[in-house]
Amino acid sequence: MKIKIERSQKEKTPKKKKERVITVGKHRKMVLVLWFLLFCSLAFGIYKNFTAIDQHTTHEKVVVKEKIVNTSGVENFTMDFAKEYFSWKNDKEVIEKRMDNLGQYLTEEGLSLAQDMVRADIPTSSEVQAVKILDVEKHSEEFIVSFLINQKVTEEKKAQQGSSAYRVTIFEDKKGNHIVTSLPTMIAKPEKAQYKEKQVESDSEIDAKTTEEITEFLETFFKIYPTASEKEIEYFAESGAIQPINTNLKLVELVSPVYRQKGENIQVSIMVRYLDDASKVMNSFQYCFILQKLRNWKIIDAY
Incomplete structure (x- = not known):
């Protein structure tokens, strides 16, 4: 006789899955720090936008004040010198006196060079009738002066009227004293300007x-x-x-x-x-x- 022994099998219970646990508050401090940094960056950006200088539209305005230079002294000195320099007579005593007078205007080197200009046996006489200053340029302590002379040159009984333009360099010291540092150099005379007159007619609309x-x-x-x-x-x-x-x-x-x-x-x-x-x-x-x-x-x- 067979005896059948039945074993009761234990019911297998399914394993429960572990539930995912979300922890709250663990990184809260880090989040607050990040939000604070973001807010500060935004605030700083807005501040810079309102206070920054637009370099493309900012222009510095430099006002240069022109210094007025009084040239009356150097002009008068130049005219007196020109009258003395371009005037002479075919007379030994007058020629010697001319050189003495030029010593008040010229450097030693300039006086030596001017010695050969008018010879003792020169056959002409010269009279400066007018001197006109054309231009004065200031260069540090020196002035470049351009001038025009009207001159009457006489040889025996024949006289000729003429005009010439020259440039000369004048040195001025702090006291306003002057001396000629270069002898007169001839330059081109100024010419009459070219000008075309505009022909204007009355309006035909005026009755x-x-x-x-x-x-x-x-x-x-x-x-x-x-x-x-x-x-x-x-x-x-x-x-x-x-x-x-x-x-x-x-x-x-x-x-x-x-x-x-x-x-x-x-x-x-x-x-x-x-x-x-x-x-x-x-x-x-x-x-x-x-x-x-x-x-x-x-x-x-x-x-």
Whole structure:
């Protein structure tokens, strides 16, 4: 007889999974520190944005004050020297006196070089009639002075008028004393400037009636103007626009008036011819006015 023994198997219980535990507060201090640093960085950035200097738009303005140099002393010295240097006579005593006088202006070396300029047997005489200063340049303690002389040179009975331009170097000490450190060197004479006159014509928009009114107004004004008082001028012009000249001139004619529209006003450019009763000279004067019409025409500006 078989005996069957049954063993009861223990029920297997499933293993419980470990639950994930989140710890709170362990890194709290670190987080606060990071937030504090972030806040400080942001605050510093905003502060720098408002207080920083924009170097691209900041410009330093340097004001250079020009020092006014008084050149009257060196100019007078140069003119006196030029008159002495370029004047002589074909006379031994005059030539010797010239050299003595030049000793007041020149260095020893300059005086030695000037000795050969005018010989004892020179056949000419020279007279400086005028000296004109052209330019003065300041270089430390020295001045470069350019000047023009008008000179009359005579040989026997023949005289010639001429002009020449020169440059000379003048030294000035702290006391304002001067000495010539280089003999005059000839330079080019100044020439007449090239200038092309602008031809200005009257505006075609200004009608004939207006032109006639202005012409009559100007004729009346210029007739009384030479002897008019300030009160009489105020009838024709705004106060201060025209000053009295109080002289004896007689109006001859108005020449080539040009009328230009300037907004509601009229600009007038005109040549006026006067006869001077005292000298009998015919003078031509140029005027430019701004005229305005209210009830009558009136000069509101003159230049």
